[in-house]
Amino acid sequence: MALLISVLQRIGYALALLIAVLVLNFLLMHAAPGDIADTIAQDMGGADAEVMERIRRDYGLDLPVWQQLLRYIGNVAQGDLGYSFFFQVPVTDLLIERVPATLLLVITAQLLAILVGVILGVIAARRPNGFGSHMVTLLALFGYSAPVFWTGIMLLICFSLWVPLFPSGGMQDVTLEGGLFERVLDVARHMVLPVITLASIFLALYSRLCRASMLEVLGADYIRTAKAKGLSEGGIVFKHALKNALSPVVTLAGLQFSAVVSGAVLVETVFSWPGLGTLALQSILARDTPTILGILFFSSLVVVVVNLITDLVLRLIDPRIRTGAA
Amino acid sequence: MKPMIWRSLAALTCAAIISPALAADEPRRGGTLVQAIQGTPRHLNPAVQSGIATGQPGAQLFAAPLRYDENWDPQPYLAESWETSDDGLTVTLNLVKGATFHDGKPITSKDVAFSIKTVQENHPFKTMFAPVESVETPDDTTAVLKLSKPHPALMLAMSSQLLPIIPQHVYGDGQDPKAHPQNSENVVGSGPFKLVEFSRDQHIIMERNENFFIEGRPYVDRIIMRIIKDGSARTIAIENGEVWLSAFEQNARDIARMKKSDKLVVTPEGYGAIGPLAWVAFNTKKGPTADVKVRQAIAYAIDRNFILKALFLGTAKEARTGIHPDSPFYNPDVEPYDVDLDKANALLDEAGYAKGDDGTRFKLVLDYGWASIKPPAEYLKPQLKKVGIDIEVRASPDFPTWAKRISNHDFDMTWDVVFNWGDPVIGVHRTYDSNNIKEGVIWSNTQQYENAKIDEIMDAAGRETDPAKRKEMYAKFQQILANDLPVYWAYTLPYHTISNEKVMNPPRGIWATSSPLDRVWLAE
Numbered sequence: 001m002a003l004l005i006s007v008l009q010r011i012g013y014a015l016a017l018l019i020a021v022l023v024l025n026f027l028l029m030h031a032a033p034g035d036i037a038d039t040i041a042q043d044m045g046g047a048d049a050e051v052m053e054r055i056r057r058d059y060g061l062d063l064p065v066w067q068q069l070l071r072y073i074g075n076v077a078q079g080d081l082g083y084s085f086f087f088q089v090p091v092t093d094l095l096i097e098r099v100p101a102t103l104l105l106v107i108t109a110q111l112l113a114i115l116v117g118v119i120l121g122v123i124a125a126r127r128p129n130g131f132g133s134h135m136v137t138l139l140a141l142f143g144y145s146a147p148v149f150w151t152g153i154m155l156l157i158c159f160s161l162w163v164p165l166f167p168s169g170g171m172q173d174v175t176l177e178g179g180l181f182e183r184v185l186d187v188a189r190h191m192v193l194p195v196i197t198l199a200s201i202f203l204a205l206y207s208r209l210c211r212a213s214m215l216e217v218l219g220a221d222y223i224r225t226a227k228a229k230g231l232s233e234g235g236i237v238f239k240h241a242l243k244n245a246l247s248p249v250v251t252l253a254g255l256q257f258s259a260v261v262s263g264a265v266l267v268e269t270v271f272s273w274p275g276l277g278t279l280a281l282q283s284i285l286a287r288d289t290p291t292i293l294g295i296l297f298f299s300s301l302v303v304v305v306v307n308l309i310t311d312l313v314l315r316l317i318d319p320r321i322r323t324g325a326a
Numbered sequence: 327m328k329p330m331i332w333r334s335l336a337a338l339t340c341a342a343i344i345s346p347a348l349a350a351d352e353p354r355r356g357g358t359l360v361q362a363i364q365g366t367p368r369h370l371n372p373a374v375q376s377g378i379a380t381g382q383p384g385a386q387l388f389a390a391p392l393r394y395d396e397n398w399d400p401q402p403y404l405a406e407s408w409e410t411s412d413d414g415l416t417v418t419l420n421l422v423k424g425a426t427f428h429d430g431k432p433i434t435s436k437d438v439a440f441s442i443k444t445v446q447e448n449h450p451f452k453t454m455f456a457p458v459e460s461v462e463t464p465d466d467t468t469a470v471l472k473l474s475k476p477h478p479a480l481m482l483a484m485s486s487q488l489l490p491i492i493p494q495h496v497y498g499d500g501q502d503p504k505a506h507p508q509n510s511e512n513v514v515g516s517g518p519f520k521l522v523e524f525s526r527d528q529h530i531i532m533e534r535n536e537n538f539f540i541e542g543r544p545y546v547d548r549i550i551m552r553i554i555k556d557g558s559a560r561t562i563a564i565e566n567g568e569v570w571l572s573a574f575e576q577n578a579r580d581i582a583r584m585k586k587s588d589k590l591v592v593t594p595e596g597y598g599a600i601g602p603l604a605w606v607a608f609n610t611k612k613g614p615t616a617d618v619k620v621r622q623a624i625a626y627a628i629d630r631n632f633i634l635k636a637l638f639l640g641t642a643k644e645a646r647t648g649i650h651p652d653s654p655f656y657n658p659d660v661e662p663y664d665v666d667l668d669k670a671n672a673l674l675d676e677a678g679y680a681k682g683d684d685g686t687r688f689k690l691v692l693d694y695g696w697a698s699i700k701p702p703a704e705y706l707k708p709q710l711k712k713v714g715i716d717i718e719v720r721a722s723p724d725f726p727t728w729a730k731r732i733s734n735h736d737f738d739m740t741w742d743v744v745f746n747w748g749d750p751v752i753g754v755h756r757t758y759d760s761n762n763i764k765e766g767v768i769w770s771n772t773q774q775y776e777n778a779k780i781d782e783i784m785d786a787a788g789r790e791t792d793p794a795k796r797k798e799m800y801a802k803f804q805q806i807l808a809n810d811l812p813v814y815w816a817y818t819l820p821y822h823t824i825s826n827e828k829v830m831n832p833p834r835g836i837w838a839t840s841s842p843l844d845r846v847w848l849a850e
Contacts, residue, residue, distance in 0.1 A: 033727045039771070
């Protein structure tokens with residue numbers, strides 16, 4: 001019952017949040033100087049006054065802002081995100097086209113980062129002042145501070161140009177002929193470099209966090225008790241300590257997921273990955289308002305849903321949250 | 327075994343000796359050409375969308391009446407011959423017989439008339455076909471264009487991506503041609519390649535049109551245009567052999583590096599009609615730059631050679647006028663404004679702007695709108711300081727912001743890049759025409775420059791059918807502009823075409839890869 005109420009409450013907040021996101025983004029977009037007519041003119045190498053006026057009229061940009069806003073919110077409420085000014089197709093279609101590619105990239109990178117991050121964190125926490133720990137810290141800080149496009153291009157130069165193991169970009173080799181298995185393998189090959197690049201940012205956070213929280217847990221009384229009981233080292237670390245140390249990592253993973261678009265923009269651009277990030281960048285540069293709003297709307301939806309899931313997962317792994325005691 | 331080796335060795339030797347001649351003579355059929363393009367086109371129909379993003383695939387999918395060789399001479403394409411009447415008011419096109427669209431229906435003069443009408447109504451370059459009053463179609467392969475005045479620019483406007491012949495039975499179905507669903511999928515074209523798949527931000531796949539109206543062409547089976555927006559990633563794909571052709575490359579460092587590769591052919595040729603010019607535009611109505619002496623002084627203060635050599639590593643060419651140096655109308659005999667700081671100072675003194683106590687005469691804001699012209703923009707600040715002009719460089723976060731500032735005339739000076747688009751009537755006049763001072767329209771006469779003499783020359787040159795006389799008129803035009811200097815022309819964009827050594831006959835005309843690639847073939 002408490003769970004149900006809390007979920008309902010959260011859905012209420014989420015709706016309010018989504019409307020606020022829509023209104024705010026809409027107004028921000030309109031506060032920026034220039035509009036789609038300028039970028040279409042740019043794309044075309046110039047246009048005369050009549051053409052520009054016609055573009056603005058066609059897209060309803062000659063109406064007062066509040067009228068445009070009301071019309072937009074009304075449409076969204078009916079599940080219609082509008083037409084992309086730039087591509088002249090429904091925004092929903094664009095999103096459906098792009099979301100799978102981005103999710104594939106981001107989820108794989110997240111899982112890789114969590115897995116490797118936790119392992120590195122545990123290694124580092126076992127001997128906090130040892131060589132291994134310092135190496136992990138170094139690696140993590142390097143991955144975190146290096147600009148992601150730089151990491152991407154360096155990986156490309158090393159593993160696509162010098163040692164041509166992986167393709168330079170894209171999601172699939174269109175010249176490939178073969179069955180499903182070959183095609184899955186091909187996508188996997190295209191994923192390697194972008195996933196590593198994207199994971200390198202998250203890796204630092206997870207390994208540092210896991211290390212810190214492991215250190216805290218390993219110093220706790222119940223670990224001493226476990227040791228006194230004569231449990232094996234591995235059992236203590238993985239069964240008793242890690243399980244408790246994980247909850248901040250899960251919370252962070254949830255938060256990081258909101259970076260679905262923001263984190264992927266640069267990686268997708270460098271690797272020509274046909275996902276939301278590429279679309280977002282393109283739409284922002286083109287002032288394609290409906291598409292940008294659609295992407296932002298979708299991202300806020302993701303954040304809301306993921307936060308809800310994070311809460312539920314935390315309840316599962318941490319009984320203290322379940323019972324409401326802290 | 328032995329004879330085999332001997333024979334292939336002999337063949338190799340021969341090929342090495344006579345390969346250039348052989349290469350030109352015996353094109354090989356087959357293969358897939360992978361080309362990189364830099365952005366996703368809005369759609370693939372150049373009749374209603376200008377620009378190179380649509381033009382590169384568009385010129386493969388649709389044929390135009392004419393094509394141009396590298397000497398700016400029109401060549402037959404869909405029109406096997408054409409003639410202009412003595413008074414210049416009638417242009418007759420005789421179409422190739424038996425040509426068909428990708429759906430098998432014949433290409434007729436009615437489709438030509440329909441295409442011209444569609445371009446007239448929807449294309450942003452209104453001057454291209456403005457004088458065309460009607461298109462008569464006495465029979466299926468004859469189209470007669472009736473003009474209200476002689477219009478020599480018509481020839482270039484009927485080439486490349488500017489006049490794609492589109493089927494009336496598809497695009498004339500009453501839907502808005504700008505938003506027609508078949509602009510992006512199930513495209514029914516007239517060109518050497520047919521659309522297989524257009525996947526936004528990924529690729530455009532096209533296959534050989536088996537029924538192309540030129541016998542035996544095109545040579546390659548497929549063209550895959552990969553959309554790679556990131557310049558570094560594109561360079562890597564070219565260098566590791568994934569991509570065999572890429573045009574409109576303009577990063578000086580990447581070009582310089584790729585020139586060193588013996589597997590790549592790098593050339594700046596073939597961009598004459600595209601005609602990209604980078605310049606500093608002045609606000610001729612407001613502030614110190616309203617004074618022609620100030621504009622000339624600024625021009626004398628800028629060291630064009632520094633820009634060309636240091637900032638662009640010699641990859642860009644010098645531009646002295648509003649017409650691209652590769653154009654037959656280019657007049658190099660104008661005041662080049664070679665750097666001369668004394669002259670610049672003298673002109674500024676003359677204009678009445680004495681140096682203040684801190685050595686500064688006045689302050690100007692210099693705009694720029696996108697990252698690739700940041701270096702020349704930043705360069706002007708210390709350089710103009712030398713003659714006492716304090717420059718504030720104002721970057722715009724994105725194109726629309728810049729476009730709004732400039733098109734509303736809210737600027738002192740700005741770096742800009744404008745394309746010639748073939749004939750001066752199409753892409754040059756718009757910058758200097760006093761009737762084209764249009765608030766809110768970027769790449770109109772945003773300098774607000776007014777000179778009745780210039781207007782007069784443009785009007786006369788636009789209708790002069792004798793090429794020699796026309797050339798003279800434009801020579802005069804460029805001279806007057808160089809004195810009035812509404813714009814300081816600096817350099818041509820360092821566009822380069824990069825192709826793998828295996829790509830034979832890469833496009834070298836005047837439209838770069840915005841032209842049909844039917845003559846390209848791939849060596850084994």
